[in-house]
Amino acid sequence: xxxxxxxxxxxxxxxxxxxxxxxxxxxxxxxxxxxxxxxxxxxxxxxxxxxxxxxxxxxxxxxxxxxxxxxxxxxxxxxxxxxxxxxxxxxxxxxxxxxxxxxxx
Numbered sequence: 001x002x003x004x005x006x007x008x009x010x011x012x013x014x015x016x017x018x019x020x021x022x023x024x025x026x027x028x029x030x031x032x033x034x035x036x037x038x039x040x041x042x043x044x045x046x047x048x049x050x051x052x053x054x055x056x057x058x059x060x061x062x063x064x065x066x067x068x069x070x071x072x073x074x075x076x077x078x079x080x081x082x083x084x085x086x087x088x089x090x091x092x093x094x095x096x097x098x099x100x101x102x103x104x105x
Contacts, residue, residue: 002045002072002073003044004045005042005045005072005073006043006044006045006046007043007045008072009042009043009058009062009069010043012062012063012064013043013062016063023061025039025040028061031057031061032054032057032058032061033054033057034054050073052075052077052078055069055070055073055075056069056070056077067080
């Protein structure tokens with residue numbers, strides 16, 4: 001995990017913790033199925049990784065988009081992979097449209 005990802009996760013979790021003690025590092029880690037020291041390592045940006053299932057659980061805990069967190073870790077969800085393989089031309093066209101500022105060129 002990158003320092004950027006760790007900082008992002010920590011800021012989101014700490015923001016929620018200000019209003020709800022259920023967002024302590026120990027409690028969040030327990031709910032997503034990892035040890036709190038491992039989540040701490042991730043938040044510090046130290047080398048660590050989470051599987052897709054844990055990243056999705058973390059996103060849900062923090063009220064974030066799972067695809068965003070997966071992308072921040074350099075991963076692509078199974079749903080996105082399926083979409084690419086099911087209709088690669090459409091996905092490439094969509095990405096090109098986004099890259100060109102929506103102009104469709």
